[in-house]
Amino acid sequence: MTEILEAEPDAAAVLFGEQLDFARRFTNNLARQGEELGLIGPLELPRLWTRHILNSALVAPLLRPGRVGDVGSGAGLPGLVLAIARPDVEFVLIEPMERRVAWLNDQVAELELSNVQVVRARAEEVKLDERIDQVTARAVSALRTLIPLTAPLVGAGGELVLMKGAGAAAEIAAAEKAIRKYRLSEPEILVLGEGLLPEVTRVVRATVG
Numbered sequence: 664m665t666e667i668l669e670a671e672p673d674a675a676a677v678l679f680g681e682q683l684d685f686a687r688r689f690t691n692n693l694a695r696q697g698e699e700l701g702l703i704g705p706l707e708l709p710r711l712w713t714r715h716i717l718n719s720a721l722v723a724p725l726l727r728p729g730r731v732g733d734v735g736s737g738a739g740l741p742g743l744v745l746a747i748a749r750p751d752v753e754f755v756l757i758e759p760m761e762r763r764v765a766w767l768n769d770q771v772a773e774l775e776l777s778n779v780q781v782v783r784a785r786a787e788e789v790k791l792d793e794r795i796d797q798v799t800a801r802a803v804s805a806l807r808t809l810i811p812l813t814a815p816l817v818g819a820g821g822e823l824v825l826m827k828g829a830g831a832a833a834e835i836a837a838a839e840k841a842i843r844k845y846r847l848s849e850p851e852i853l854v855l856g857e858g859l860l861p862e863v864t865r866v867v868r869a870t871v872g
């Protein structure tokens with residue numbers, strides 16, 4: 664059975680504003696090539712906008728002008744979506760898999776995004792030329808392993824902005840040792856998308872001490 668791409672929800676215009684056309688182009692590219700390239704599952708087309716593109720875009724207002732690292736970008740979630748929504752912010756997408764890196768570079772070129780650098784590396788091995796201020800991640804690993812991957816990238820004063828599901832509080836409790844080791848501020852759980860999308864998303868936000 665051929666899956667049909669979800670119609671663009673009204674929330675897309677709210678979340679992308681003047682950047683909506685770029686978001687449409689990226690979504691259509693992902694719908695066309697994502698399954699073949701192993702970037703999205705075969706059942707994702709009917710919820711591509713809501714579950715993936717808009718879910719990622721919810722994080723955009725939390726970013727400050729500066730440099731953001733996205734760990735494990737995969738298809739570009741949330742990093743490339745955020746780079747579209749926030750052209751005033753510089754992004755470094757950190758992804759180890761060659762095929763995904765090739766896809767990300769192709770999209771950056773095709774959409775002519777001048778605020779994105781793609782780095783092929785694992786987060787624990789990456790060497791960055793410039794300091795980053797905030798780090799994002801979505802669906803990479805549980806907080807107890809994700810904090811040690813992300814906190815060293817920003818260093819003291821930097822911020823973690825980690826997308827999580829309903830289990831966010833339990834993940835924070837299980838990550839107590841890492842939270843202490845990296846001297847994080849008490850993590851906040853922000854609930855995003857209420858009244859805008861059918862499902863809310865959660866972000867765990869903390870500052871590295």
Ligand SMILES: C[S@@+](CC[C@H](N)C(=O)[O-])C[C@H]1O[C@@H](n2cnc3c(N)ncnc32)[C@H](O)[C@@H]1O
Nearest residue numbers: 734735736737740758759760785786801802803
């Ligand atoms: C389940 S996918 C999620 C991709 C994307 N963030 C999303 O939400 O759809 C996890 C991604 O993290 C990447 N990854 C796994 N371990 C990593 C590490 N140590 N450093 C950076 N990326 C990693 C994988 O290659 C993969 O692309």
